[in-house]
Amino acid sequence: MSGVVCGSGPIPVPLEPCMKSSLACIPLCLLGLAHAAEGPARLPPAPAVPFEETVFGHRIDDPYRWMEDPAQRDRLQAWMTAAGEATRHRLDALPEREAFATMLDTASRTRVIYSIQSAGGRLFYLRRDPDAEVPKLFVRDPDGRDRMLVDPAGSDGKTRAIASFSPSPDGSQVAVMVGEGGGELGRFEILDAQTGALRHRMDGQTFGDFGLSWLAPDLVSYTRAVHAADDGGDPLLDMQAVVVSLDGPKPVERIALGSRFEGGPAFESQEFPVIAGNGRDALVFGHGYGARADARVFVTTLADLRAGQPHWRVLADYSDQISADALSGDFVYSISTREASNGLLQRRRVGADGPGPNETVLPAGEANLSGVFATRDGIYVTATRDGVSQLMFLEGGHGTPRTVALPFESELTSPSVDTDGRSLVFGLRGWTTTGRSFRATGGRIESLDLDSTTWAPAQAFVATREEARSRDGTGVPMVILRKPGANGPAPTLVEGYGSYGVLTTTPFSWPLFTPWVERGGVFVFCGTRGGGERGRAWHEAGRAANKPNAHDDLAACAQRAQALGVATPATTLVMGTSAGGLLAPPTAMKHADLFTGLIPRVAILNPIRLAAAPNGPNQFAEMGDPRTREGFEALLAQDAYVMLDTAKDLPDTLVTVGMNDTRVVPWMAAKFAARASAKFGDRRDVLLRVDTAQGHGIGSSRDAQVQEFADTYAWAWAQATSP
Numbered sequence: 001m002s003g004v005v006c007g008s009g010p011i012p013v014p015l016e017p018c019m020k021s022s023l024a025c026i027p028l029c030l031l032g033l034a035h036a037a038e039g040p041a042r043l044p045p046a047p048a049v050p051f052e053e054t055v056f057g058h059r060i061d062d063p064y065r066w067m068e069d070p071a072q073r074d075r076l077q078a079w080m081t082a083a084g085e086a087t088r089h090r091l092d093a094l095p096e097r098e099a100f101a102t103m104l105d106t107a108s109r110t111r112v113i114y115s116i117q118s119a120g121g122r123l124f125y126l127r128r129d130p131d132a133e134v135p136k137l138f139v140r141d142p143d144g145r146d147r148m149l150v151d152p153a154g155s156d157g158k159t160r161a162i163a164s165f166s167p168s169p170d171g172s173q174v175a176v177m178v179g180e181g182g183g184e185l186g187r188f189e190i191l192d193a194q195t196g197a198l199r200h201r202m203d204g205q206t207f208g209d210f211g212l213s214w215l216a217p218d219l220v221s222y223t224r225a226v227h228a229a230d231d232g233g234d235p236l237l238d239m240q241a242v243v244v245s246l247d248g249p250k251p252v253e254r255i256a257l258g259s260r261f262e263g264g265p266a267f268e269s270q271e272f273p274v275i276a277g278n279g280r281d282a283l284v285f286g287h288g289y290g291a292r293a294d295a296r297v298f299v300t301t302l303a304d305l306r307a308g309q310p311h312w313r314v315l316a317d318y319s320d321q322i323s324a325d326a327l328s329g330d331f332v333y334s335i336s337t338r339e340a341s342n343g344l345l346q347r348r349r350v351g352a353d354g355p356g357p358n359e360t361v362l363p364a365g366e367a368n369l370s371g372v373f374a375t376r377d378g379i380y381v382t383a384t385r386d387g388v389s390q391l392m393f394l395e396g397g398h399g400t401p402r403t404v405a406l407p408f409e410s411e412l413t414s415p416s417v418d419t420d421g422r423s424l425v426f427g428l429r430g431w432t433t434t435g436r437s438f439r440a441t442g443g444r445i446e447s448l449d450l451d452s453t454t455w456a457p458a459q460a461f462v463a464t465r466e467e468a469r470s471r472d473g474t475g476v477p478m479v480i481l482r483k484p485g486a487n488g489p490a491p492t493l494v495e496g497y498g499s500y501g502v503l504t505t506t507p508f509s510w511p512l513f514t515p516w517v518e519r520g521g522v523f524v525f526c527g528t529r530g531g532g533e534r535g536r537a538w539h540e541a542g543r544a545a546n547k548p549n550a551h552d553d554l555a556a557c558a559q560r561a562q563a564l565g566v567a568t569p570a571t572t573l574v575m576g577t578s579a580g581g582l583l584a585p586p587t588a589m590k591h592a593d594l595f596t597g598l599i600p601r602v603a604i605l606n607p608i609r610l611a612a613a614p615n616g617p618n619q620f621a622e623m624g625d626p627r628t629r630e631g632f633e634a635l636l637a638q639d640a641y642v643m644l645d646t647a648k649d650l651p652d653t654l655v656t657v658g659m660n661d662t663r664v665v666p667w668m669a670a671k672f673a674a675r676a677s678a679k680f681g682d683r684r685d686v687l688l689r690v691d692t693a694q695g696h697g698i699g700s701s702r703d704a705q706v707q708e709f710a711d712t713y714a715w716a717w718a719q720a721t722s723p
Contacts, residue, residue, distance in 0.1 A: 437449075689711055
């Protein structure tokens, strides 16, 4: 397990003349601005339509509210196209762009292997070869030979990427979901693992984060969407967990959990229902969760589920703070942070009379427990400490845990249990290692000889752990990544995220990050509160209404890097991706003197409007519920678009957006860029990089990623090196 309020409707006020006459008018009447002389890069002006409302006593001035209106979609796209063209002209002229593009192309032409799963003596994994645009699904047969099974690329030029795959218990079949156009929606197809021939195709669409679970060789479950994005609906609302029988010539799907399943646990519209089993035991999990740290947990028997009459028994509610769980026979193992911020491991037996009492198997310690996995010979527990992964093994599922030594300081990735329950398969990556793969059996690990290659220059980089001191005195973990022997101030990107309990200071080497460092730049990864570096309390201290703590933390990391002589305010930029939009832009406005640039990437920038956005209600539990005073005020404290109204300054800014983004609605970026340009464009660069063919970045092609980071790095370098 893992884990956007008051809509105004159509705007009756007419738009300004340039918007009224013709969509083509926008680029024509603004052509001169796109080719402006030297000076701040100002976007074509977007029509500002007066709109005010009062929400829980707070007056909200929102002149770009019209951009949210589906009826104005074409006009919004026309303005974003014009803004994107103006930005494209400025980015193409940057002196470092060609050099960064060349270096990114070279660095990304390495073999990358990940998401390894073991089934029936076969290894299934995703691999992107040096000449490939997107990863392909490969199989290693028992004889040790590797072969390509699925190449998602089509002949029509559209970007397609494998979002999820799941092999059957005996390894003879594999379910694969492919997303198109950089988006993350698609349908599962079940293929023959030997020939690649299509055996079954699921009826419903699903989202890339949801896998398919093999409950038995002839029974699977997946979570499907009810609403179609093409019709303007939110595909992440009212989702259904269905059970699919593969017995006949056509799969038969039955709803078994979710808001539309009668007789089961009640679900809110934004909750995600998921059914999962290990294909070996008589029990099956049901989960309810979303973009939050915890889940609700239910259990039923496979026999009842197969019969179409699941009797869901409640094991945990959100208040129990269950972050991970696993089945082992008639025992359920789970990690809870309710009584211990770092988490403790507990187990309970589920018998015919229902669940028994919980017993603590592994008490809380200094490390943050993050995952639990059941194999035939024991229980594996993953943990982290300031982002660095640890692995423990409890032989027989109880007793004193044994630490499993990992070969280097690393992040443990994509752990999964072999379908026969024999072993745990996982990847490791570090600051100078893109990825290696391992199998753990009986608490001992061995290499699978399925390793990524690391770009040679990146193998020499140096990662230094530091601690910043936040405004309230809290120590904040941070990592500085740079070339060996580097000294003196250098162009520096300070990266923060601070949401969902996700780690930022965990070791990793990513081909697209390495050229910035090789060119002489520095990355500072800041583990602000709201992330998961120091347990559940650390997450809560930077979440929702506490997000201002994370703003202070991020500023403190920049100050620490500057105090160490790594950077100066003139060479420091701050970057936030996705939920990092709640973090980086407000920090930049509150501490404009610390930064020469701001880069919000596919970012949540107007969270008080989450209720009006696809995938918005899913965020309420983490960020705040705008339907309540408390939740709305929490969102207001994180809302960069609203903050622009009273901000005294803003660093030069490059906003990036993917028009096919199904996670963060594109109008958030458009509203922020339009308002920032209108207010600060006379003295600050405000650019909007628009990618019409990509989404949130999850399913982007290699070339699309190269082009985005070439733009980002070239612009950042220019900001950090200009006199």
